[in-house]
Amino acid sequence: MGSIPINGSSFAFQTRAFFCIRRAPSRVLLKRMNERNEPEVVRSETEWRARLGPERYHILREAGTERPFTGSLLELTAEGRYLCGGCGAALFTAEAKFESHCGWPSFTEPEELERVRLLEDHSHGMLRTEVRCKRCDSHLGHVFDDGPGPKRTRYCINSLSLDFQPK
């Protein structure tokens, strides 16, 4: 539980988690949003459920969000790549991962921008940018424009949406 803020009260925890998810998307991201997509990997709902199990199915196929500070990949710093949990597409590299303190694995950018799809998400009374795998159209997380890299993007991705492949 090393990633819980030092003052660790549940109020601070919730405030911080809320702060992390309320940012609006930048114009650069907006330009790429809602592009049409024909996923290469198509499976029936029954197939997805059987492959993923209930937890991953909820995140990847129903755009669920794992509870902050609970994901198995949150604190991982090993060298390697992060693959889509739905289809195995290589999405993020360990070099792009950084500690954002917001409770989910965070990346400055995908390995190739073309491997993700961005969608406008109006759920929970906020305007956010949803990130999906372009190859199988599974939900990964959201992207915000307050990241530390030159592109300023912060891809906030569920651990359950990813599989880690060590180098």
Ligand SMILES: [Zn+2]
């Ligand atoms: Zn995928």
